[in-house]
Amino acid sequence: MRFRSFFRASQIKASSLLFRRLYSHSRPQGRRPSFGIAFDIDGVIIRGGDPIGGSPQALSRLYAEDGSLKIPYIFLTNGGGVPESKRACELSGLLGVQISPLQVVLGHSPFRNLLSRFENDLIVAVGKGEPAKVMLEYGFKKVLSIDDYASFLKDIDPLSQYKSWRINQIYEITKNVDELHSSLNVDSDAVKATFIVSDPVDWGRDIQVLCDILSCGGLPGKAKGHQPALYFASDDLQYQAAFPSERLGMGAFRIALESIFNRVNNRPLHYTSFGKPNPFVFKNAESVLMRVASTICGELDIVDDTKENQFRSIYMIGDNPIVDIDGAAEAGRPWFSILTRTGVFKGRDNHQDYPADLVVENVQEAVEFILKKEAL
Ligand code: G3P
Ligand code: MG
Secondary structure, eight states: OBOOOOOOHHHHHHHHHHHHHHTTTSOOSOOOOSEEEEEOOBTTTEETTEEOTTHHHHHHTTBOTTSOBOSOEEEEOSOOSSOHHHHHHHHHHHHTSOOOGGGEEOTTGGGGGGHHHHTTSEEEEESSSOHHHHHHHTTOSEEEEHHHHHHHSTTSSTTGGGOGGGTTOOOOOOHHHHHHHHHOOTTTOOOOEEEEOSOOSOHHHHHHHHHHHHHBTTOTTSOOBOOOEEEESOOOSEEOOSSSSOEEOHHHHHHHHHHHHHHHHSSOOOOEEOSTTOHHHHHHHHHHHHHHHHHHTTOSSOOOOOGGGSOSEEEEEESOIIIIIHHHHHHOTTEEEEEESSSSOOOSSOOSSSOOSEEESSHHHHHHHHHHHTTO
């Protein structure tokens, strides 16, 4: 099931103001650029933590000599696990350019739209990195990472003693956990929703604990009951990391959890998946790009999405035909898809089922093509 919703302008406004402060030396009020670029991260910009395909050089072409941004661009990734502000810092350090949190749209970014529904409910956040911190930053008040939640339930993982790699592991400790620790009673405080924020680390333990929560009305070990809500930040079956062949992603974890839950319960698992290729992700990317554009050209107010403010072209540069290219194709005009050979796609010609508007070797070639086409 795909969730269709749009970011609220007010939520983006805060990052937009921060962005304006960061770029206060940007060029004076001028013509709004007629195009924007959305970069996929894994398999296009980075692979296993290292820049690839000439990405630092490609991005530097989008800045003026004084370091101010001249071409509106964003990162549009299904990955995540840390707050947008932290990812922006990490990417700035890695790629050698100044990147604002406004320019970072992660798989889990749309979770903030569920705040009004679960703000004061107990929720569990799953995945690598700092999943609970991500949700706390979005405003959720009672958040536990699955590591912390499992630690409250003695013997929930019968294999924990064999996981030597878990011994001495530093769990995600937040002020929130300390506060919750004293007030939480796992026997009576039901989990109302579970969020798969980023790729799960311990699939066996996570599937076990999630099955417990989702089968028993949010109270593991108790009688079967109504299924709490379940959200996935994306549904990528595979993605490109450092290893030569693709790695199993969040979509693979979803399939594993779903098939086990359905067998154990004899009823279907209900869930919602976000991320590319959902059309709402591309619609949201358009308005974020619009805000980046209005900020860098010195407009004081956030512009609305009226026709004269729309982009003539938006380029999606991705490595995954099923996710990035199909998403851009479904979104339609003004999206133009560019497929690189640095990640999931390794073919010689275009992809058969999800052909891109253009296939290139890497992101540097993609950016050169765009700048030439736009006569810059
Ligand atoms: O876990 C990350 C992966 O599923 C996809 O990342 O940047 O290729 O959308 P990206
Ligand atoms: Mg990718």
